[in-house]
Amino acid sequence: MAGTDPIHQFVIQDIFPIHLGGDGAADHGMNFSFTNSSLFMVLTVAAITTFVVAASAKKSLVPSRFQLAGELLYEFVANMLRSSAGKEGMKFFPFVFSLFTFVLFANLFGMIPYFFTVTSHIIVTIALAVLVMAVVIGYGFFRHGFKFLKLFVPAGVPAYVLPIVVPIEIISFLSRPISLSVRLFGNILAGHITLKVFAGFVVSLGTLGALGWLGALLPLLMTVALTALEFLVAAVQAYVFAVLTSMYLNDAVHPSH
Amino acid sequence: MVTQAFAQEAVTPTEENLDNAIDATHTAPAPGATGHDDPTAGTHATTEAHGDAGHSDVFPPFDPATFPSQLLWLALSFAALYLLMSKVALPRMGSILDDRKARIDADIAAAEASQQKTDAAIAAYEAALAEAKNNARAIATAASDASKAELDGKRKAVEADLAAKVSAAEARIATTKTAAMTHVDEIAAETAQTVVTQLVGDIPGDSVRAAVAKASKE
Numbered sequence: 001m002a003g004t005d006p007i008h009q010f011v012i013q014d015i016f017p018i019h020l021g022g023d024g025a026a027d028h029g030m031n032f033s034f035t036n037s038s039l040f041m042v043l044t045v046a047a048i049t050t051f052v053v054a055a056s057a058k059k060s061l062v063p064s065r066f067q068l069a070g071e072l073l074y075e076f077v078a079n080m081l082r083s084s085a086g087k088e089g090m091k092f093f094p095f096v097f098s099l100f101t102f103v104l105f106a107n108l109f110g111m112i113p114y115f116f117t118v119t120s121h122i123i124v125t126i127a128l129a130v131l132v133m134a135v136v137i138g139y140g141f142f143r144h145g146f147k148f149l150k151l152f153v154p155a156g157v158p159a160y161v162l163p164i165v166v167p168i169e170i171i172s173f174l175s176r177p178i179s180l181s182v183r184l185f186g187n188i189l190a191g192h193i194t195l196k197v198f199a200g201f202v203v204s205l206g207t208l209g210a211l212g213w214l215g216a217l218l219p220l221l222m223t224v225a226l227t228a229l230e231f232l233v234a235a236v237q238a239y240v241f242a243v244l245t246s247m248y249l250n251d252a253v254h255p256s257h
Numbered sequence: 258m259v260t261q262a263f264a265q266e267a268v269t270p271t272e273e274n275l276d277n278a279i280d281a282t283h284t285a286p287a288p289g290a291t292g293h294d295d296p297t298a299g300t301h302a303t304t305e306a307h308g309d310a311g312h313s314d315v316f317p318p319f320d321p322a323t324f325p326s327q328l329l330w331l332a333l334s335f336a337a338l339y340l341l342m343s344k345v346a347l348p349r350m351g352s353i354l355d356d357r358k359a360r361i362d363a364d365i366a367a368a369e370a371s372q373q374k375t376d377a378a379i380a381a382y383e384a385a386l387a388e389a390k391n392n393a394r395a396i397a398t399a400a401s402d403a404s405k406a407e408l409d410g411k412r413k414a415v416e417a418d419l420a421a422k423v424s425a426a427e428a429r430i431a432t433t434k435t436a437a438m439t440h441v442d443e444i445a446a447e448t449a450q451t452v453v454t455q456l457v458g459d460i461p462g463d464s465v466r467a468a469v470a471k472a473s474k475e
Contacts, residue, residue, distance in 0.1 A: 010317040012326070030325040037323070038330035045338040052346035059353050061360060067353070074350045094343030102338055121318045123327050128335075189318060 006196035010120055010189070012037050036116045037124075044105045044118060052101075073101070077242065084246035088253045095135065096249070099128065100242035107188060107234030111227070119237075120192055122185045129181035132245045140252040151255040180244055187237050191230045198223045445469045 014033040021029030055070025063071055077097045081089055103119060110117025118124055140148035152169040153162065201219035205212040317323070450465040 007317065012317060012320070012323045018326075031322055032329045033326050034330065035323070035326055037327055038334070041330050041334035045334045045341070048338060049341045049346060052342070052350060056346065056349035056353055059349070059356070061357055063353075070350060071354060074347070074354070094339060094347055097347060098335065098339045098342045101342075102335060118331075121323070121327060123318075123324045124331055127328055127331050131335075185318070 006193045006200060009117070009192060009196060012116075012121075015039060037118055037121065040106065040109055040116045040118050044102060044109060047109075048098075048101045048105050077101075080239075080243060081246045081249070084243065085250040085253050089246065089249050092135070092139075092249050096242055096245055099132070099245055100238055103128070103184065103241050104235060104238035107238055108231070110188065110192065111231055111234060117188055117192055119184055120188045122181065125181035125185040126177070128184075128241075129177040132180065132248060133177045136248045136252040139249075140255055143252065144255055148252075148255045151251055155256055176244075176248060180241065184237050184241055187233050191226070191233050195223065195226050195230055198226060442466075442469060442473060445473065 012035045014031075014035055015038070016034040018032040018034065019029050020032055052070055052073070055067050058064065058067060060067060074097070077100050078090070078093060080100075081093055081096050085092070106118040109115050110120065137148075140151070144150075152166050152173065154165060154169065157165055198219045202216045202223060205216035205219065208215070315321075446462075446466045446469040449469050450460070450462060453460055453465060
């Protein structure tokens with residue numbers, strides 16, 4: 001339906017309806033249905049697990065190409081976290097690895113036509129960002145107690161500047177989950193809409209006959225270029241999300257900066 | 258702009274009912290401007306479509322009705338991913354890398370040990386070689402010294418021998434000479450006596466001798 005509708009790709013449809021509360025009707029109570037979004041979350045997890053487990057299956061000393069791909073992914077995330085949060089931050093490695101691969105695979109799944117893009121919904125990216133901040137705050141207080149609040153008091157700043165600096169630090173800290181989630185959501189959403197719009201031009205112009213076919217060539221080229229760009233965005237946004245997570249975790253590990 | 262939006266909303270029902278005819282209906286009013294108006298048209302159309310399909314009339318990513326489901330399944334799938342990664346996948350991958358690192362470190366250590374052994378062997382060989390050279394030099398020096406000494410000894414003996422012989426010969430010559438010299442006067446006296454006898458007859462031997470002595474003294 002609606003072949004050129006750029007918003008349709010974001011519609012969530014129930015696959016196995018689960019409605020809690022209310023009278024059981026679809027429009028009442030809370031909708032916990034297994035949807036197309038849920039399906040692609042599960043597929044993302046399955047794909048990541050299959051990839052990493054299969055890549056590490058043979059445990060060969062001299063890796064095959066497939067094993068090397070898994071090792072590169074592992075070392076890439078490990079180096080990223082180690083360089084941001086140091087050795088002590090490595091206890092969060094499974095967390096950061098899960099976040100990075102989840103966002104990366106979800107973004108890349110979204111690049112396949114007819115596939116749902118999990119990260120194009122703000123609630124998902126907000127949930128991930130809030131999870132990151134919860135881990136940062138939780139671990140920060142657990143590890144350092146009230147010394148964690150030093151995070152908001154930069155060392156070496158004169159006392160009379162503190163009334164200005166501390167609120168700024170607090171605001172910047174509080175805005176982190178918003179920027180973290182909106183950046184990912186916005187990039188993926190905008191990219192997919194743009195892609196669909198240009199692809200829609202191709203279809204619309206294509207129905208106009210010979211002249212239309214000629215006219216459709218331009219948006220087609222644009223679509224091809226945008227597809228490449230969106231693959232880049234998919235990877236870069238996953239990387240940005242993971243790098244920022246590593247840096248925020250560094251604050252939790254070493255709050256006095 | 259307002260009229261266009263109106264026109265497109267009017268088009269919408271057609272779009273839903275006749276999927277195949279969408280583009281025809283869309284493009285009919287203003288073929289040239291279609292390209293630019295499409296996104297807006299789409300947005301409007303979707304809003305309508307969702308209302309009909311039982312979803313709330315909002316942009317799908319901002320539809321709160323889908324939040325519980327998404328949060329629940331995100332929590333479940335991310336928790337599953339975290340557990341699978343932290344308990345199964347990453348330890349496996351980590352063990353591969355650790356094993357390789359351990360193996361490489363062990364191999365490097367073994368190579369270094371071998372290298373040290375080689376260095377030690379080379380040093381020992383060189384020390385032995387130097388010692389042997391010193392020994393050889395000492396032996397050669399000793400041998401040449403010994404032969405030189407022996408040679409010197411022999412030469413000195415020969416020289417001494419020769420010197421003795423020379424002095425003996427000189428002594429003999431000297432005695433012979435002195436003997437000869439002692440006989441010279443006698444021979445000269447006898448010869449002179451004989452000559453004088455032949456010339457003048459007998460003369461006393463004593464006067465002849467005195468004359469010879471006188472002559473040989475002159």
